[in-house]
Structure formats: structure tokens, C-alpha cells
Amino acid sequence: MAALAAEAGGGAAAKKRFLVISGPNLNLLGSRKTSIYGRGSLDDIHEGLRARSAKLGVEVECEQHNSEGRIIDSLQGAPGRFDGVIINAGALAHYSYALRSAIGAMLLPCLEVFISNVHAREEFRHQSVIAAVCVGVIGGFGKTSYLLALDALANLTKD
Amino acid sequence: MARRFLVIHGPNLNMLGKREVGIYGGKSIERINDEVAAEAATLEVEIEFFQSNSEGELVGAVQGCRQRTDGIVLNAGAYTHYSIALRDAIAAAEVPTVEVHISNIYKRESFRHTSVIAPVCIGQICGLGSLGYVLALRALLEERLDPWLP
Numbered sequence: 001m002a003a004l005a006a007e008a009g010g011g012a013a014a015k016k017r018f019l020v021i022s023g024p025n026l027n028l029l030g031s032r033k034t035s036i037y038g039r040g041s042l043d044d045i046h047e048g049l050r051a052r053s054a055k056l057g058v059e060v061e062c063e064q065h066n067s068e069g070r071i072i073d074s075l076q077g078a079p080g081r082f083d084g085v086i087i088n089a090g091a092l093a094h095y096s097y098a099l100r101s102a103i104g105a106m107l108l109p110c111l112e113v114f115i116s117n118v119h120a121r122e123e124f125r126h127q128s129v130i131a132a133v134c135v136g137v138i139g140g141f142g143k144t145s146y147l148l149a150l151d152a153l154a155n156l157t158k159d
Numbered sequence: 160m161a162r163r164f165l166v167i168h169g170p171n172l173n174m175l176g177k178r179e180v181g182i183y184g185g186k187s188i189e190r191i192n193d194e195v196a197a198e199a200a201t202l203e204v205e206i207e208f209f210q211s212n213s214e215g216e217l218v219g220a221v222q223g224c225r226q227r228t229d230g231i232v233l234n235a236g237a238y239t240h241y242s243i244a245l246r247d248a249i250a251a252a253e254v255p256t257v258e259v260h261i262s263n264i265y266k267r268e269s270f271r272h273t274s275v276i277a278p279v280c281i282g283q284i285c286g287l288g289s290l291g292y293v294l295a296l297r298a299l300l301e302e303r304l305d306p307w308l309p
Contacts, residue, residue, distance in 0.1 A: 120278040128265065131263070131265035132265045135286050135287070136286020137263070140281050141282045141301070148294045148297060155290055
């Protein structure tokens with residue numbers, strides 16, 4: 001396989017690349033409401049994702065934005081650069097129709113993740129307006145939610 | 160001693176691969192169980208499987224896990240959306256339970272958007288087909304090591 005790719009002048013097959021976006025207030029992880037969100041930081045999650053991506057033979061790029069518009073910009077820029085997206089939209093998950101439209105328009109597999117079990121919390125968190133345009137949802141497992149989403153995307157986009 | 164897990168499939172999941180394959184995929188329940196069993200072997204844990212169409216039998220299976228099983232992977236099928244009895248059984252069993260759905264329930268009819276069991280489960284995985292069960296097992300194993308959970 002590798003020899004064939006080399007003969008074709010392409011070298012080794014290109015690694016799949018995934019974009020991981022965390023939304024508003026997730027930069028505060030580890031410093032606020034640790035009983036709900038845990039004590040680890042977002043940097044810990046990103047490190048965990050990089051370690052997992054090395055094992056899976058894929059690449060990840062991790063971003064965090066408090067601004068809804070910046071997240072939309074990122075999603076719009078993802079096609080052609082990435083093979084899939086993992087998004088923890090934070091509170092935007094529950095009301096951002098603009099985010100929903102951006103995900104729908106992207107035509108890339110997108111997985112929604114949550115750190116906490118949103119269904120065990122306030123009622124307004126039980127609804128996600130982006131879930132329907134995502135392939136699936138993984139929530140409630142802390143940092144592991146992100147790691148499992150990476151496993152899933154690597155599996156879904158396997159050639 | 161190896162840790163033990165139970166995979167529970169609810170109503171109509173015995174029909175997997177035969178009904179509405181556009182929604183649920185073409186894999187049979189046996190094939191899904193084989194995939195999960197292979198993952199369990201890799202992870203060096205014990206795994207058992209149970210399927211019933213009867214709500215009462217599912218309640219019994221969940222109750223039977225108390226102090227005997229280290230975790231439950233549960234696809235409660237349509238009972239997800241209205242079985243308070245199943246919810247009470249999960250809460251009473253005090254066994255970490257992961258809710259799994261083959262399809263993305265949020266893309267479907269609005270009555271499927273509510274899960275009455277979700278608040279007593281540790282988390283939910285949906286839309287990923289048979290892979291969801293495998294990831295649920297990984298979640299149960301990683302959960303203890305995860306400093307993120309309170």
C-alpha cells in the first residue's frame with residue numbers, strides 16, 4: 001500500500017485531520033463549577049486529544065472561542081482543511097440557530113460533545129439545537145467525551 | 160478479577176438488520192454483540208448480553224446488576240422515552256450506566272428527543288451505529304480514571 005502511494009508520487013496516505021472547537025466559557029474549565037465540569041483544564045483536554053490522535057494516526061487542531069461569530073468563521077473554513085469536526089458548543093448548543101446553520105452548511109461529519117450530563121441539569125440544557133445536524137452526540141463522560149468523539153471520527157472517516 | 164459489564168438491548172432491537180435498515184443499519188444484533196465482545200476481549204473485561212422486548216424483564220435485568228456488575232451499556236429502545244420504571248431501576252441499581260442509541264434520536268420525531276433515563280445515566284452516546292456500544296464500553300472503563308468527573 002505504502003509502496004503504491006510512493007509510486008503514485010503521493011508518499012504515505014495523508015492523515016485525516018480533525019478540528020476540535022470548544023465554545024463559550026470552556027476556557028474557564030478547571031476554575032469554575034468544578035463539581036459539574038471537573039478540575040482539569042481545557043489544555044489538559046487538548047493534550048489528551050493530541051496523545052490520542054498520535055495513537056490513532058490522525059491529526060487534531062484545537063480551538064476555543066467565546067464568540068459565536070468566531071465559531072461560525074471556523075466552521076465555514078473547515079471544509080477542504082479538515083475531514084471532520086468535534087464541537088462542544090457550551091451553552092450555545094441550546095439556542096444558536098446560526099451555529100446549526102453553519103454546521104449544516106459545512107457538509108463534514110460533525111460530532112457534538114458535552115463534558116457534563118446535560119440531561120441531569122436544568123431543563124433549558126436538555127435541548128440541543130445543533131444535535132440534529134450532527135452525526136451523533138456524546139455527553140456526560142468528562143474529558144473522555146472528547147476522546148471518544150475522536151475515536152468515532154477516526155472510525156467514520158476511515159478509507 | 161476482571162471487571163464485568165452487561166449490554167442490555169430493549170424492545171425491537173432483536174429485529175436489527177431486518178427492520179428499517181435506513182435508520183438502524185443492516186447489522187444484526189448478533190453481529191453488534193460480536194463487535195462489542197471483541198472490544199471487551201481487547202480491554203480484558205468480561206461482557207454479557209441481554210435482550211428483551213418486555214419492560215419488566217429489562218427492569219429485572221437492571222436490578223440484577225446491583226453489586227454484581229461494574230457497568231451497564233443500555234439501549235432501551237423506545238422505552239427510553241417513557242419508562243419511568245426503567246429509570247427507577249437504574250437509579251436503584253447504583254451501577255454506572257451508559258445510554259446508547261444506534262440512530263441520532265435528535266434527527267427524528269420530537270417524541271424521541273426526550274429520554275427519561277438520561278438523568279440517571281452517566282452519559283449518552285447516539286448516532287454512531289454499532290460503534291456507539293463499543294465507545295460506551297470504553298467510557299465505562301475510562302470513567303474511573305477520569306479526573307474530570309466529580
